[in-house]
Amino acid sequence: MTTVTECAVLLLPLTETVPCCVPSDGAMSQVAAPARTTSREAVRSGVVNKSRWRIAFLALAAAVLLGAMILSLGVGAKFIPATTVLEAFTNPLDTADHAIILQTRLPRTLMGIAVGISLGVAGALIQAITRNPLADPGILGVNAGASFAMVIAIGVFGIGSLSGYIWFAFIGAILTTAAVYLIGTSGRNEVNPIRLTLAGVALGAVLTGIGSGLTLLNPKAFDHLRSWSIGSLDTRSMESVLTVAPFMAAGLIIALFCVSGLNAVALGDDLATSLGANVNRTRILGVVAITLLSGAATAGAGAIGFVGLMIPHVARWIVGPDQRWILASTVLLAPILLLVSDVVGRIAAPGELPVGVVTAFIGAPVLIALARRRKVSGL
Structure with a gap:
């Protein structure tokens, strides 16, 4: 029987295209096997190259984060050189500069890193779970619940120390998220992203209104909440x-336990279920993680907005739609944004701008740009 090669050689002088010729089974196997091998090698090569590029980006982001930490420790009312900053950790001395670094700026920097990571990861989780690219941690009413609980703690119980009312803020965040979850499910077994989002927005608006009214009636509470309400480190x-x-x-x-199902959830409930993902389990774990992260961040530094909105989008543009890489990138990018914003706030005005104001200046144009885009980046 004529093989493919022989058929092509015989007919090539007659036409520029090879006519149809039925090859033997052996010839078909010889042609298909190299094609499959080449295709697999190309896919593997592309995956390896992309993974290497992502790892290189994470290494670069880690280096930038280290630089932002040194900048945060050195910049302030008194500028301290980087060499002195490093010396404060390698060879601490009883000097004014080392005291400023270790006692004042180090806790502020660590809080900025912790809050940045928490808000960034919470934002990535809520965008994946609700499939809403414009969502951020505040959409579940966490900030409003924490703020309302702080108003109660300060105005009703007279608690004035952070170590005292931080627990009220955290409990308020937990209770608010639980209420949003119950309202969003409405007695059904499934968690609907749209109902969850609407319930969070509605309950957050109610608590914000009540808290603002109580604050205006109690000047003492207003003084305590002034810097906290806009976010400050x-x-x-x-x-x-x-x-x-x-x-x-x-x-x-908890976020690590639910990250494996986020890619499937982002495709839609029906497709995720067909792929074997437990959608409800992923959403429940995600809501718990969001509550802990956002509640702790809000209690520690106040209502800082736009970090959970911007950073997941930036990570998605750089590393692609894989939620595992998005979360890994967010862990590094979010604290960079918060630390740099805090440094800018220290030097942008004669006094000091709270970090929440700086992130709002950066985040508002980003939100407008995202809203005006015809197609927001896919989740």
């Missing part, structure tokens, strides 16, 4: 960092 002690750190760590651990 100023006057944070190491005690505050140690108070919120366990809850943030628990939220990150």
Whole structure:
């Protein structure tokens, strides 16, 4: 029987295209096997190259984060050189510069890193779970619930220390998220992203209105909440960092358990279920992680907006739609944004701008740009 090669050689002088010729089974196998091998090798090569590029990006982001940490430790009312900053950790001395770094700026920097990671990861989780690219942690009413609980703690119980009312803020965030979840499910077995989002927005608006009214009736509460309500890393002690750190760590651990199902959930409930993903389990774990991360971040540094909105989009543009790489990138990019914003706030005005104001200046144009795009980046 004529093989493919022989058929092509015989007919090539007659026409520029090879006519149809039925090859033998052996010839078909000889042609198909190299094609499959080449295709597999190309796919594997592309995956390996993309993974290497992503790892290189994470290494670069880690280096930038280290630079942002040094910048945060050195810039302030008094500028301290980077060499002095490094010396404060390698060879601490009883000097004014080292005292400023270790006692004042180090807790502030650590709080900025912890809050940045928490808000960024919470934002990535909520965007994946609700399939809403414009969502951020505040959409579940976490900030409003924490703020309302702080108004109660300060105005009703007279608690004025951070170590006291931070627990009220955290409990308020947990209760608000639980209420949003119950309202969003409405007695059904499934969690609907649209109902969850609407319930969070509605309950957050109600709590914000009530809290604002109580604050205006109590000037003392207003004074305590002035800087906290817009988000600030100023006057944070190491005690505050140690108070919120366990809850943030628990939220990150839970996020790791649900990250495997986020890629499937982002495709839609029906397709995710057909792929074998447990959609409800992923959403429940995600909501718990969001509550812990956002509640602890809000309790520790106040209502800082737009970090959870911007960073997941930036990560998605750089590393692609894989939620595992998005979360890994967010862990590095979010604290960079928060630390740099905090440094800008220290030098942008004669006094100091709270970090929440700086992130709002950056985030508002980003939100407008995202809303005006015809097609927001896919989840």
